Amino acid sequence: MSASRVLVLNSGSSSLKYQLLDMRERSRLAVGLVERIGERTSRLRHTCLTSGDTRERSGPIADHDAALKAVAEELDQDGVGLDSPELAAIGHRVVHGGMFFTEPTVVDDEVLAEIERLIPVAPLHNPANLTGIRTARALRPDLPQVAVFDTAFHTTMPESAARYAIDPKIADRHRIRRYGFHGTSHAYVSRETARLLGKDPSEVNVIVLHLGNGASASAVEKGRCVETSMGMTPLEGLVMGTRSGDLDPAVIFHLARVGGMSMEEIDTLLNKRSGLFGLCGDNDMREIRRRIDDGDKEAQLAFDIYVHRLKKYIGAYCAVLGRVDAVAFTAGVGENASTVREAAVAGLEQLGLVVDGELNAAHGDGPRLISPAHARVAVAVVPTDEELEIATQTYELVAKND
Missing domain, CATH: 3.30.420.40 (ATPase, nucleotide binding domain)
Structure with a gap:
């Protein structure tokens, strides 16, 4: 062509x-x-x-x-x-x-x-x-x-991961299942992480943490997604800039019945006025860290909740994959917030996760390892490039059909 x-x-x-x-x-x-x-x-x-x-x-x-x-x-x-x-x-x-x-x-x-x-x-x-x-x-x-x-990369999830535990007939009628999002980013970053390790994607298991204003995690086994944190919509999963992430569904019923809130008001609350913004009034991690340095307890609690959820997903995906070769941080927060990366793996040494303080604090534009050489699991920072991934998939498809 x-x-x-x-x-x-x-x-x-x-x-x-x-x-x-x-x-x-x-x-x-x-x-x-x-x-x-x-x-x-x-x-x-x-x-x-x-x-x-x-x-x-x-x-x-x-x-x-x-x-x-x-x-x-x-x-x-x-x-x-x-x-x-x-x-x-x-x-x-x-x-x-x-x-x-x-x-x-x-x-x-x-x-x-x-x-x-x-x-x-x-x-x-x-x-x-x-x-x-x-x-x-x-x-x-x-x-x-x-x-x-965005959802295509996650269609390889097994039904045990993609299905919610509700009546299948009702679920199928209304297309209710876990689809996942940020798929182009997870595809690109998991592949680039394998390249960073000098291996083919089919040889490695990677946990990808896409941490931006929207945030999602994925467990990628030998190049195929087997689990991801977002569900039917991008609301499920990690704590995000303005989204709540995981929530007891009964909270919605409670807000409607006891709080007298409409469905539209609850939708706005959970998607636009929750997450870091709902917890402390800021959804910019840089500002939250500045406030923490100034002794702001509200910002500290928001950060702690954010990291707790993140750490919980890392542990869960280690269990899903069985063997983890690398954990890759990407997107705005993942690529730039060294304090988030450090806190996310702190205490997970038994899972093979540890970061080198000097490597983690250093700035860089390209993919890089921030774990020490002896670490059992590589911890990496891999800048995402969703536009390049879209262009690559587009070009390869057109060239194949030419």
Whole structure:
């Protein structure tokens, strides 16, 4: 296949993130973000990485169609436009693929219809993802559009891990099961961790800890996900920036019956006003650590709850995997908060987990080990790259079908 560029689109309800990559060299040519789509204060920030130029434009951008056309104009100005013969495909991040989509998929009308049918289980994300795909198809109907699903990596979980303990007929009727999210990140980081160890992914068992404002853990056995912390929605699992994570379901009934809260109010509470933010009023780990250093007990408790949940999942996934070769920290908190990494493995020496204080405190841009050489289990920091993962899956699929 002569064309080697892939445009990656991540379409949100009022935003459009994009990256243009050359897959021969696995390099980025341009990156950008359109935000506040549909408002008078819309803004586009575009950076051409070959020249280093950054440009901004502000003013009304009515919809995603107008946003993508504005992106096309910026790319044209750099000589890497949407009409370039070098563009092989457009890769789209789609949050929810259910059980139907287990791998990257070239988009056609049937695929669009199935993504639309999944809207009830991803009402905040799939509609925006669909808008981005439809807009891109209208602009370049001749070009392969590939959907890469956040949930796909987790479809290898056994039924014992994916099923909730409720009536299967009711569960199947309403598509209730554990799907997991952040799949492109977990796939990329687990594979890069194996590479860091000098092994093939099929040879290693890895616990991946994706710790950002959204946070999730996965147990990856020989390159395949066998367990993950997020469930039917991204609310389950670890303590997050604004999400509660694991919660007794009866809390919801209690808030409705005794607290007099509506379902919408409870939804907002658990998704937007809980987690670190709900515990101490901050969801930025840097600010929480600053407050702890100043003696703030509320921030300290929030940090302790966050780490306790994280440590509990590490221990559980050690049990699930049986043998663990590495634990990999990634995403904003995982890559940058040395205090979180240190606290998460403290006391787990019997499981083979320990970090080297000097290595853990050192800054670095690439994948690196932070455990001592004698450690039974490697502890690593592996920067995630979801856009590169989407571009890679897109390019490999299109090349295979060429």
